[in-house]
């Protein structure tokens with residue numbers, strides 16, 4: 001089989017599209033060579049050879065050996081040099097190059113082919129013995145490290161000792177003879193350490209290096225990197241063997257890196273750095289400060305050192321032309337590496353450049369305007385989750401992070417503040433103008449006011465759908481949950497982090513809700529700015545997508561934020577959340593704890609006007625867009641007072657003895673509230689609750705219609721249905737109230753009555769439920785919980801273990817489980833539509849804001865997705881990409 005692809009001399013056997021075989025680096029070297037760009041000749045060993053190597057007990061196929069030797073003969077012809085030659089020796093670099101970029105994870109060997117003879121020839125040929133001996137010692141050091149497994153530190157020590165002995169400060173102070181001596185010390189060290197001498201035969205060196213690069217595919221660094229970036233182990237790495245060119249051959253030589261556009265702002269300007277008389281490693285190592293490539297860049301950076309444009313005008317002009325050409329050719333911003341050897345420019349690498357979201361946005365929009373890419377391509381160039389970077393303050397990526405713990409990234413953005421441990425303190429601090437992070441073991445409805453007042457929320461327990469996570473996302477407040485490596489000591493008001501870091505109340509912390517990290521102290525932030533490019537790109541996305549994007553909003557604040565992010569309605573208003581605020585929780589408790597219908601009706605009477613005014617506001621903000629109101633679905637325990645002090649307080653407010661109240665609490669105690677008396681079950685036990693809510697909804701719709709002049713597109717949703725008769729019963733209550741309100745006000749209100757599909761039985765019986773339901777909204781939080789039988793509030797304790805052990809790939813509460821939960825959704829959608837072909841279908845679980853899940857929804861032909869306000873732009877973009 002063909003193991004080797006040659007490139008150089010204006011032609012190449014491979015192409016950019018051969019990235020699977022040739023790896024990223026090899027494919028692009030081939031492409032550049034075939035474009036006639038100056039690429040040092042070389043060859044790429046395909047990634048399959050690496051796979052063969054590992055599948056065959058680390059052996060190299062025989063025909064690979066022949067093909068490499070043939071390739072080297074061709075390179076010798078192209079360069080006029082001979083591998084191991086005693087006159088003009090050919091030196092090679094051997095580098096890894098996988099299909100996906102794995103920066104710095106695998107091994108490289110440079111200056112290969114040097115030995116005690118060729119070093120002399122190289123010095124003679126270059127007219128620079130010092131350079132030759134310096135290259136030789138670099139080679140020995142690298143080879144001994146990568147191939148022979150000796151720590152490069154021991155060579156550094158030798159070098160430092162010698163410099164001290166000779167009285168030199170810098171490597172550049174060493175003469176040829178001094179380097180030569182160091183080479184002999186290096187070789188002796190290898191013999192002492194390994195009982196073998198440094199290989200002199202260039203072919204032995206070459207195969208040693210190739211094997212080492214193959215083997216580095218399985219080094220622990222690379223294995224970890226692959227796991228983090230989901231790169232399959234089966235890919236293997238290609239190996240690039242290429243003629244060395246030298247940027248360290250005096251003042252007319254240089255090496256550098258560049259981007260065809262500014263990778264942090266996206267500005268259309270060549271942006272890069274170079275070093276005179278240096279090898280590539282020196283730029284990366286940061287020993288010397290690199291100089292700017294362009295004059296413009298030099299002036300902007302305020303540097304005195306001359307630019308490449310000034311210093312090497314010819315090479316610069318050629319380089320700039322190549323940059324333009326490559327950018328047009330690849331139709332994307334490129335990240336390039338180059339070397340200038342005695343005035344001659346050589347291209348060593350090109351690839352799509354990494355960039356910030358802001359830059360990505362600007363580049364995509366500019367390239368459409370320049371006619372380089374289409375609007376649809378621009379839409380596909382932005383990773384939806386990266387939009388977070390634009391909507392929230394983020395931690396400046398250039399600063400060092402002092403991480404003291406980490407949890408789940410529950411709500412994006414970063415926030416800094418003083419630690420407080422109670423909601424009351426948070427509220428107090430807000431009044432005093434202090435910024436705080438509310439730290440709790442977990443949050444409950446009573447904490448809502450404190451959550452509002454805080455800059456960020458940190459809990460040590462709970463998962464992505466825990467109370468803290470859901471509420472914080474809704475509010476757009478950064479939040480980290482389930483930071484299990486940290487401990488809250490409420491009594492002593494301490495937050496104890498990993499590594500024994502203890503933080504007190506009042507200490508400053510920063511949480512990064514995008515990564516889940518908790519950092520000590522304050523950290524510099526980058527503020528969000530929704531530029532014009534953002535608007536343009538999102539408009540293209542909106543033109544492209546089929547599904548509409550709604551929001552999960554319970555408060556006017558959420559609704560306004562969501563509208564500003566482009567939400568096209570409310571897909572889920574969790575009415576129970578409307579009772580978390582202020583004094584309402586007391587009335588809510590009164591209602592829940594009431595002993596009989598009379599007591600309940602009294603409390604409901606107080607709740608009615610509150611609900612009505614909330615709905616009026618929500619309807620007005622949405623101004624004729626669809627609004628789905630869900631009837632009460634409280635896991636009742638969330639509302640109940642827990643501690644003795646809380647019980648005493650509530651008892652006082654309800655004018656009953658605490659002991660009596662405690663008995664009521666006991667009476668409604670549930671062993672498993674998530675599977676208990678919640679959802680439609682509550683409305684069936686206490687229809688007066690649904691009655692009150694329906695009345696508030698219809699009366700509000702009448703009012704809002706008058707206020708805005710637009711009829712509300714109203715959908716009333718019944719939660720946690722598993723039987724059609726449950727829905728029939730609750731819908732009966734709703735319909736009766738609708739008639740009553742129409743009679744009383746003289747204004748009939750149009751509405752749809754539908755249900756959530758959040759239990760497996762409902763999905764299975766969807767065709768029957770659809771006889772009553774006019775729409776379905778998939779509640780994938782509960783559907784995931786009940787399909788897996790995994791508590792959404794407790795799963796965070798074991799899901800990371802499952803991931804580590806390879807039992808599941810991702811957290812099914814974050815990204816939909818296509819095979820199980822997804823199949824139920826598909827089935828329910830099909831069965832439901834069979835009964836009612838205009839059945840409206842949407843999703844309102846947390847998955848509605850997850851790009852992979854959104855793609856699934858597109859394929860399942862849902863009508864809309866609904867997600868928390870700050871995810872609306874992400875969902876708009878992801879829905880567009882799914883439709884392309």
Ligand code: PEP
Nearest residue numbers: 758779780781782844845
């Ligand atoms: C769901 O279960 O997916 C849902 C949206 O409802 P909640 O999260 O309020 O239970």
Ligand code: MG
Nearest residue numbers: 758779781782
């Ligand atoms: Mg639910």
